[in-house]
Amino acid sequence: MPDSAVAALLAQGRPRADAQRNVERLVAATREALDELGLAVTTRDIAQRAGVGLGTLYRRVPSLDALLAAILTDTIDEMTDRAAHALDSPDPWQGFAEFAETYAQLRASSCGLHDALSGRGERVDLEPRITRLRRAMRQLVQRAQKAGTLRTDLDWRDVPFALATAIPPDHTIGLAPGEDQWRRNLRIILDGLRPARSPAPAGPAAPAAPSE
Numbered sequence: 001m002p003d004s005a006v007a008a009l010l011a012q013g014r015p016r017a018d019a020q021r022n023v024e025r026l027v028a029a030t031r032e033a034l035d036e037l038g039l040a041v042t043t044r045d046i047a048q049r050a051g052v053g054l055g056t057l058y059r060r061v062p063s064l065d066a067l068l069a070a071i072l073t074d075t076i077d078e079m080t081d082r083a084a085h086a087l088d089s090p091d092p093w094q095g096f097a098e099f100a101e102t103y104a105q106l107r108a109s110s111c112g113l114h115d116a117l118s119g120r121g122e123r124v125d126l127e128p129r130i131t132r133l134r135r136a137m138r139q140l141v142q143r144a145q146k147a148g149t150l151r152t153d154l155d156w157r158d159v160p161f162a163l164a165t166a167i168p169p170d171h172t173i174g175l176a177p178g179e180d181q182w183r184r185n186l187r188i189i190l191d192g193l194r195p196a197r198s199p200a201p202a203g204p205a206a207p208a209a210p211s212e
Contacts, residue, residue, distance in 0.1 A: 022060050025050040030067050034112030039068070039120055041112070069124045072116050076129040079106055083136035093149035096140050097190055101183075103137075104166040108182040114167060134160075151195050162189050 029049035033041040043064050047057045061067045082102045089095025107114045116126055141159050144150035166185040168177035 022052060022056055026060060030071055035110045038111035038115040065124055072124060072126055073129050075113050076133055080133045080136050083140055086140055092144040092147040096144045099140055100163055103163055104182050104186045108167050150193055
């Protein structure tokens with residue numbers, strides 16, 4: 001499947017094959033840099049990772065902001081599509097739990113996405129996409145509440161904040177998180193979102209506890 005971020009950047013005109021290859025390399029490098037560095041990424045970071053000069057970067061993309069926007073909107077749209085798919089699940093809790101795992105996993109794997117969804121993306125206008133995601137999350141939460149599988153004493157807006165806390169900080173009380181710490185956190189959060197008398201929730205399997 002063609003990369004939709006690449007397609008968005010190539011939307012105008014019919015670029016030569018070498019130009020398209022450069023855009024593909026720039027998009028791949030930007031994804032990598034965003035994952036590692038977040039929205040502090042610079043054009044120099046991207047050009048070096050892509051193996052092109054700054055001149056090539058500026059000839060192939062309108063601006064750094066346009067490049068970041070193409071990638072972040074693509075990722076947020078993917079997240080929204082996952083939410084829409086979860087709404088079709090015959091089991092409201094299972095659909096919600098599967099989306100929650102996707103949501104936490106994408107945030108955990110990309111500093112750039114985490115920054116953008118945390119409100120640190122002033123340089124890129126993501127509000128239309130985030131509005132769609134917010135609407136889909138609200139529908140997921142309210143559907144599970146109506147089915148009696150998610151606590152009804154919660155406002156739906158509590159849930160995105162709760163899920164965001166699954167992403168661990170770099171350190172706490174001298175401990176560094178393992179690669180699967182977000183999964184362990186998410187399991188705890190999902191347990192807390194269930195009504196008190198509900199059976200053990202379906203969702204991400206509990207990973208083994210890390211050794212001391």
